[in-house]
Amino acid sequence: MAEGFIQPVGARRLEDLGADYFHDLYSRSFFQQYKNTSNQTTYKMHDLIHDMARVVSKDICFHTKYNSSDCYPLFGNACHLSLLHDNSQHIELKASLKNERLRTFLLMSTNVSSRGELHPELFQHLQFLRVLGLSSIGIAELPDSVDKLEYLRYLNLSRNPISHLPESMCRLAALQTLKLTNCPQLCDLPKDMKNLANLRHLHFDVKGQLQSMPLQFGRLTNLQTLSAYIVGRKEGNGIGELKNVNGLRGSLCIKNIEHVLDLKDAVEAKLGMKTCLDKLELQWRKLRSGLDPQLLDRRKNEQAEVLANLQPHENVKELVIQNYCGVIYPDWLSQPWRKFTSIHLQGLKYCDNLPSLGQLPFLKHFAISDLPSLKYVDHNFYGTCNAATFPSLESFQLHDMSALLHWRNVSNDAMPCLNTFTIHGCPNLISLPHKLLSLLPYSSVSNCGSLQAVP
Known part of the structure; x- marks a missing residue:
């Protein structure tokens, strides 16, 4: 999808079209199903198909080991480049990596590198990238120059010690997928994230350090995957921002619901309109001990009314309710x-x-x-x-x-x-x-x- 191979057909989602293509290839034995070490069902390309694909794509696809020398101009004709690095290596991507034809750039590792660095001018020479995978390379920050990647649709920053993302990232108008899982130090998202109008999939750790969502998050109406929505206290980051984000699928966790004090806000979230959600988690934070009895009773009543109006669509199959302090x-x-x-x-x-x-x-x-x-x-x-x-x-x-x-x-x-x-x-x-x-x-x-x- 990020490479533009899947074209719209009527009102169907690109993800559904892609799934159809995949199942068609699977039925023709292009892919084989197997269990990985975690007993999860995954798929791999058939050996013969893989060998043929490598021959056909030998001039445009390269997969090699990372090294710190300036060898990357050798891949000047590559459209798709993946580098496998050792987790003990210091990852340093320099501006010498220049290729205007490059559409996919992936750094791959089974473990997390202890340290990594991206040269500020790196992205100026890769401005036509569609897919960028920088997971597990030990980077603590993303250069401001990331906004040069105006065609970027997929960005994976998972498993890095990143605490903040540059505001310039909010100018990536084509971005569809942003992965931030296993980034334990991530404490906020860019404040202008509302401008990523094409964002469809946002992945981050539900149990991470994020305390609230950026203001006007509800403008991201194309979202289909959202790990969690963290309710804030301000106007513009309350639970009502979910009102028009009705394309959500899979699982959604709503955290810090104790910040919802007005019954109208709970109604405004319109959880009953999220027809494609399979799993819903509703989380409050525990009340502090020693509350005044009258205040405690008020909190109990407030939370009972809020929960009553967070009624999900009947299609939800899995429900988790955590730290609710109501009585009924x-x-x-x-x-x-x-x-x-x-x-x-x-x-x-x-x-x-x-x-x-x-x-x-x-x-x-x-x-x-x-x-x-x-x-x-x-x-x-x-x-x-x-x-x-x-x-x-x-x-x-x-x-x-x-x-x-x-x-x-x-x-x-x-x-x-x-x-x-x-x-x-x-x-x-x-x-x-x-x-x-x-x-x-x-x-x-x-x-x-x-x-x-x-x-």
Whole structure:
């Protein structure tokens, strides 16, 4: 897509067209599927196809080892250049790398280099680049001259000790993909990022040091991938900036929701319009201890109202709610037409019961952890309908439930598909339903010292 090989067809997304092309090539055995060392499904080119491709592209594609000498003019006719470097090397890319034909430039390594440097004038001689990969080379900053790459569509800066990005980067009008994963020191994004009107994919660490989004982030209406939206306190970086960013796909984490104090802002986010999201994480920061009781009650009510109005589209399959301090659950969480397959509730300090989830027809995985006010799991959890409850549930996990005392009996027709039950860190738990332990293929109980009997 970054090279311009995929052309628009009607209203279809370029990514969908590219996926069609890939699957067509896969069906013709151009690519083969295999598992990598992390047991992830990946694809590689068939050996014969690879050999043929190397022969055909020998004059325009070069893959070689990096060295610090000025050998790069040898690749003056290259359109695509990749350099493999040793992680112990000092990476220094000089202005002597000159090639106006170059469209792809990748620095590749399996490990992170300890130090790297980009010459300020480097980009002036590579102004027609479409793809630039600078991951794992140990650079602490990106030169201001990056704005010379006016045709750049793909930029990968992952696994570098970068803390800031130059404002000049916001003049890369053609940029579609920006990768900033595993940049633990990254603490802010360029303030004029709103000008990257063609940006479609923005990747960064959800658990990184970023504290808020640039102002008017909502102008990036072409975004389809966004690792997280970090809610700020200012006008222009609140949760309402998500209003028109409705093309988001895959996973979205919304952080610092405690900054949403006005119910209208939660409504304005229009999460129900994000029809292509598969996973949604809603995160609050923990309330500080010692709050005035009246202020604490106000915060509980505010968060309950906010969560009620952060209703996602029914297509969302995975939901995570973290550090919510309200007492009640939103009605939308239990709606039987929801397509939730996984729900995880974590750090809900003041919830003393569980939501009624028994009638969710597709729920396969449910996990709860650190609900210190929950003492009982009772009939409310299963719902009031006479039909079999939790018809699709396969795994159930409970962790660190310090106040949990009893789990009421489970009916014989409940959880017919359950095969995994894990409970850990419930020191006051006295009883568990017989079915959860005696009839399952896999069950695990640990750090539950008060449990009177384990079937």
